[in-house]
Amino acid sequence: AQKVTQAQTEISVVEKEDVTLDCVYETRDTTYYLFWYKQPPSGELVFLIRRNSFDEQNEISGRYSWNFQKSTSSFNFTITASQVVDSAVYFCALSEALRGAQKLVFGQGTRLTINP
C-alpha cells in the first residue's frame, strides 16, 4: 500500500531562515510521481511541483528547491530565505495511476509558520 509520512507536524522559524520540510514515502510501484502542494491560511490547495520516479535531479524554483532521493524514499522541500507569505500547511503526495485517473495519497501535512 502507498504511504506518505511527513514527520514534522509543525515548524516555526524566523523570517529569512532556511527551512526543510521532510517527506518519506512507501510504494511498491517502480513508476510513480511525487507532488508538493501548499495550503495557505485562505484554504485553497496550490500545486507546487511534480517529480517522476525516474528523474532524481534536484529542482530549484526561485527560493524553493526539492531533493528527491530514491535510495532513502524521500522527497524533501527546502525554502531558502523564508518569508512570512510562506506560512502555510504543506502537503507531500504520492500518486497511484489508474486507468484515466490518478489516486493521490497525501501525507499528514506540515504546518509552517514564518515569524517576522
Place this chain on the structure above:
Amino acid sequence: DTAVSQTPKYLVTQMGNDKSIKCEQNLGHDTMYWYKQDSKKFLKIMFSYNNKELIINETVPNRFSPKSPDKAHLNLHINSLELGDSAVYFCASSQGQGGFLDTQYFGPGTRLTVL
C-alpha cells in the same frame, strides 16, 4: 477566470438534511475528483470520474453520491447528513490521459458544517 470552482463556499446545515456541492472546471480536463479534508487537515480521496465514468470509489458511506452530468461538472450529493460529515470538501480536476502524467488542480473548497 477560475479554473476549478465550487459552490457554495460555506454550507451550514442541520443533521439529517440532504445537501449538494457543485463543482465545475473550465480547463478542458477529462477527470474530476472529490476529496475530504478533516479537522486535522488530513486529505483523502473519495471519488473520481473520467469522462462521466466512475473510476475511483473509495470506502465512503453510500449517503455520498457523486454525479457527473458532463466531463466539466462533478457534483457531490450527501443524504442524511451526520455530525461527522463536517469537513472541507475539495474538488479537483486533471487531464486524465495517463494517470501518472496528470497533475491535479484543486478548487477553493467547500466548508461543510453539520449542526
